[in-house]
Each structure stands twice: as structure tokens, then as C-alpha cells.
Amino acid sequence: MTVLLLVNGCKYLYYPLMKTPAEVVIELLGVRPLARSLGVVPATVINWRERGGTVPSKYHVRLIELAEGKLTTGDLVYGR
Secondary structure: OOEEEEEOOEEEEEOOOOOOHHHHHHHHHOHHHHHHHHOOOHHHHHHHHHOOOOOOHHHHHHHHHHHOOOOOHHHHHHOO
16 A cells, blocks of 8 residues: 655655565465475465565466465566
8 A cells, every 4th residue: 555645845755565576475485384385384374474585586486376366476576
């Protein structure tokens, strides 16, 4: 959701509480089921969230398949 703020006559776009790509993926699929499906240990998925929130691109196609239409490429790059 984008909010338009008006401050001292100037317009600003504000993106409140955006989630990182890793947070979006974890929220949709869960840490353990996600790790199991990707063939990695849960710590790997948790590290995505803890270390900047990016998801390695080598997992993007598989994640989109696992999410069954609930995830876009934009979600994996920019978050929500």
C-alpha cells in the first residue's frame, strides 16, 4: 500500500511497513516447509531474513512454483 503524504506543501510517497522478500516468502510458506522443499536447512532460510532480507535468485523459480500464484517476481525482488 502506498500513502501520499503532504508536508509543507510538498508531496511524498510513503511505503509503510514494507516486508522484505524473505519475510514475504517465509510468511507464505513457513520456514521448515520451505527449507524442506528447497533441500536446505531451516537456518539457511532464516539467514535470508536476518541478513538483509534478500532471497538468492537461484531459488526464485522454485519459490514461485511452490507459492501457487500467491507470489510474484516483484515480491522476490522488492518485497511487499
